[in-house]
Amino acid sequence: MDRSSISQGQLYDVVVVGAGAVGTALAWKLAAEGYRVCVCEQNQSVPESLRLDALSHPVLSLFRELGLLEVLRPVLMPLDSVAHFRNGHLVKGTSEGPYVVSYDRLVESLRPRLVKVATVIWERAVQVSVQGRIKSVRLESGQVVCGWIVVLANGAVQAGGVDPLTEGPVRTICPEYSRTFSWDLEFEDTDRMTHPALVFQTTHSAHGYHALKLFDLGEGRVRANFLTYWSSGDKRRRELLEGDALSVVARTVEGLIPYAGPFRMMSPIEETVADLSQPENPEESGIVSAGDACGATAPSGPLGLRKGLHDVRVLAELMSRWEREARTGSEDLSAYYAHPAKHAIDGETLARSVRDRKVAIDWRPAWATRRLIGDRIPDWVEAAFVGSAVRQSLNLARQSRSGLDS
Numbered sequence: 001m002d003r004s005s006i007s008q009g010q011l012y013d014v015v016v017v018g019a020g021a022v023g024t025a026l027a028w029k030l031a032a033e034g035y036r037v038c039v040c041e042q043n044q045s046v047p048e049s050l051r052l053d054a055l056s057h058p059v060l061s062l063f064r065e066l067g068l069l070e071v072l073r074p075v076l077m078p079l080d081s082v083a084h085f086r087n088g089h090l091v092k093g094t095s096e097g098p099y100v101v102s103y104d105r106l107v108e109s110l111r112p113r114l115v116k117v118a119t120v121i122w123e124r125a126v127q128v129s130v131q132g133r134i135k136s137v138r139l140e141s142g143q144v145v146c147g148w149i150v151v152l153a154n155g156a157v158q159a160g161g162v163d164p165l166t167e168g169p170v171r172t173i174c175p176e177y178s179r180t181f182s183w184d185l186e187f188e189d190t191d192r193m194t195h196p197a198l199v200f201q202t203t204h205s206a207h208g209y210h211a212l213k214l215f216d217l218g219e220g221r222v223r224a225n226f227l228t229y230w231s232s233g234d235k236r237r238r239e240l241l242e243g244d245a246l247s248v249v250a251r252t253v254e255g256l257i258p259y260a261g262p263f264r265m266m267s268p269i270e271e272t273v274a275d276l277s278q279p280e281n282p283e284e285s286g287i288v289s290a291g292d293a294c295g296a297t298a299p300s301g302p303l304g305l306r307k308g309l310h311d312v313r314v315l316a317e318l319m320s321r322w323e324r325e326a327r328t329g330s331e332d333l334s335a336y337y338a339h340p341a342k343h344a345i346d347g348e349t350l351a352r353s354v355r356d357r358k359v360a361i362d363w364r365p366a367w368a369t370r371r372l373i374g375d376r377i378p379d380w381v382e383a384a385f386v387g388s389a390v391r392q393s394l395n396l397a398r399q400s401r402s403g404l405d406s
């Protein structure tokens, strides 16, 4: 089949659905290698997102490898500009280390590069289908774009049910894994925002685990992201959403009030529920998925981008082979889904996600002890915990689709 026979839509080498961090990095990398790339993205500006990412050294190295680190530099905030409190005590304020960046600024600094090298269509994809060797993406307006390869980088798929784009089944690993609440606030005493970012972690067993991250937006305004593992019926959740945020946060986040004092709410609270989920047998759909679309991760640490950028690396390695093979109708997507490097990172990411939740809310003695010991636990003990948590979660996910809480 050649270009002229595609009556419905233009044919690209690769069509990427979603221009979040992973879709943007992938499209940039492939376009830089000479592929004709089209990206379909539903949001022209990135919503001021809940996701304020800690970028670890491995993530920075991956961005460097992709040639994107210099582009990101202006929005990176070194960790020594973050005051970090654990259980009410300042634990870090000056150390060198990973970086913090707001997700919207990260993606918005990458996208202008993308529009120079790829075709970007600002529209929502509504359906993806495979017609022989050609894959097509139908957009909301009815326009169709086609590619030899289609990569879904459209973010996490909701647990349970069916992927709306591929209509393939989605496996639930842990429904309602965590909840993040986000709002703008103003401290009564504006001088208390002493650093561009303040992070308050509560890790001990009396309160479970919470992380409140505060980012200075300038002119006295502060963005709050409050990560919890509360269930939908948790009394504190209801109180927080019903307007008593100050007292709930003051009670549960140790160190905040002594350090920064009371605050006023400056916006309604947004609540985001993260499921751990992944498409079931994705290689059967004939469509490639990457980043969160290929398996959601814990939002509490720098796991998501690490996993997503590894997907980019593996895809870039396989792309020339696939593009050649797709034209002859024989590409083998299991080379990606079962790729040893991808397998290792995906497994580690899932293990860490499961571990984080268990450390946060599991009240059995082993996990309660782990919570109390905190970061002082030796690596080999940690590895044993993580290994058993993952085995257990995979077994549960296999046995029942209802996940870790069952």
Ligand SMILES: Cc1cc2nc3c(=O)[nH]c(=O)nc-3n(C[C@H](O)[C@H](O)[C@H](O)COP(=O)(O)OP(=O)(O)OC[C@H]3O[C@@H](n4cnc5c(N)ncnc54)[C@H](O)[C@@H]3O)c2cc1C
Pocket: 017, 018, 019, 020, 021, 022, 023, 040, 041, 042, 043, 050, 051, 052, 053, 054, 055, 103, 123, 124, 125, 126, 153, 154, 155, 156, 180, 272, 274, 290, 291, 292, 293, 297, 298, 299, 300, 301, 302, 303, 304, 305, 306, 308
């Ligand atoms: C509260 C929270 C905190 C987090 N903190 C961290 C952290 O500190 N460090 C870290 O590394 N990770 C963190 N993560 C995870 C990280 O944000 C994700 O792993 C990462 O954003 C995944 O990138 P992505 O490009 O795969 O998906 P996304 O960033 O979700 O991007 C998907 C893109 O696809 C677009 N899209 C969706 N559907 C369609 C459609 N039908 N048509 C067209 N476009 C579509 C969306 O508009 C979006 O732009 C956090 C996540 C959350 C929720």
